[in-house]
Amino acid sequence: VMGEEGRRSFFDAHSHVHLSCLPPEASSRAPPPPRSSSAAASQPPVLPPIGSSLHRTLGCHGTALMGTRPEDWAILDALLASPRGDPAAAAPLTGGFGLHPWFAHRFVQAPREDVEGVGATAGGWSWLEELEQKLLRHPGAIVAEIGLDKLWCPPETGVNHWEEQIAAFEAQLDLATRLQRPVSLHCVRAQGPMLELLRRRKELPPAIYMHSFGGSAASAQSLYKMKRFGSRFYFGFSSFVNRRSPKTPEVIADIPLDRLLLESDLEDPSSVDEALLDAVDMIAQATGSTSEIVQGATWRNAERFYGLSHGDVDGVATALMHSCWPAVAPMAYTAVEEPPLDEPSLPEPDHADHTDAWPDPHDITGTVVWECSSVLWNMLEDSRMEVNGGAASKTLRGLTEGKRIIELGAGTGLLSVALASAGGAREVLATDLPCHMPQIRANLALNAKRCSDRRRQCGEAIPPAVSSTAALCWGEEEAAATLGHFDTVVACETLHWTGADILAEDTLELLCRTVQQLSCPGTRLLLAYKVRDPGREAKFLDLIGSAGFTLEHELPVDEALRTPSSREAATDMRVKVMVFA
Structure with a gap:
């Protein structure tokens, strides 16, 4: 990714460069004078003068600006509301509004148990009400920067205001959960209390970013492996904070690459380039990438x-969920190859059957084209075109030609x-959780005509297979029984999701039982996955072996079949x- 003037461009996921617009005395300023929430909400944001350094930084890098207190919310409000020219050409700019623990004592004047009074200050002005107004004005903004800090003692008091911090933190977690906004968390010497607080809550915000994470590898695991909520955690690292600790490389190496975020955590825009380059080097060395x-x-x-629009994902043009975090998330439509000039109209979502079954915007397992899917797509395409007439192509043709096929965990479809486009299959049934059905139906419809047209242009007589969809939660025996038996069961990247509320058990046992129920004598299981957790993968292989399946083939994956990003990621x-019979 290149920015203006040929500079490398990064996404700075946690920045304070907007504070360069504040006067020097702002950091020690007392709380603003009392004002009414209605007056604050009615005032249009005024954009302050922006220095050339800040202008260049926001023009080159993707940036998420973190608010810390009402004084800088106004600047952030104006920056996020200002026009930025061509949105397609501009670097992404987003941000968050929140009350930082360093400033909680200035605004929180109620005891912890007085939940409704946490936001009130003298004169009736409420920082919490103003925070909500700012968030409602900017539907894409998150709640940030918030958190806990046992080390910080404000210069004006000389003591740590722990109770006020907790009161502000819990009030903002409640607000983020109610509005379904992600949060970015500051946590210093408070990993234990914060983990305890998060664990005892019945519900959490849709995504949680541990900014400049300073905990141990074990602390990180306790978060991203947390029951129900583990998939919502992300971890940011900055050279400004994390270079100080010798344990940082070990911690980074233990966190999955798809949970890592890059940040500068700086106020000075002139230092951002160097800080991001150093942070990238730090993460690359720790991960071996x-x-x-x-x-x-x-x-x-x-x-x-941050819920921003996606561009090209692993060579497949994809439009995923866009911004805003509404109560009902918009659907993700995937177009394979280039969109045609006259795009066919997409069917309306089927709300009748699954009105409460829409996905959490941050449970991305069913809304991303995973690299393993792209690899398997290329292998199927090669087998169809017979460009590599080896054993692998013959095996894959044997799994599709004349067969009734079901895909488990189809995700995008x-x-x-x-x-279906490979030709020769009798039927292809795409299944996943009910929340993903509208997306899969739309994607199948979007690509059906394109596949047929392309095959006719190539002079191929065999039409694509009939495609259909069905909602299927693994382990639900009655639902699986209505589908019957299949010649080929396909499971791609299904081993690493540990479950959600809809599935009380770990998904490995449920997946195995479902595969067994859909099978009959002669059924083949096509299993594809990227090696991430050898222990978990071995457990599934043991389970499927106990169910009566034996490994028939492990197909070689030709490096030439990978997309560039897949080839790079394969280093780790x-x-x-694999094919089981």
């Missing part, structure tokens, strides 16, 4: 966390499109494609 991989991965992770994670 190249700086290009880290740059691309952290950019995609930031887009996902990419592989079901590939299986191998793709496995």
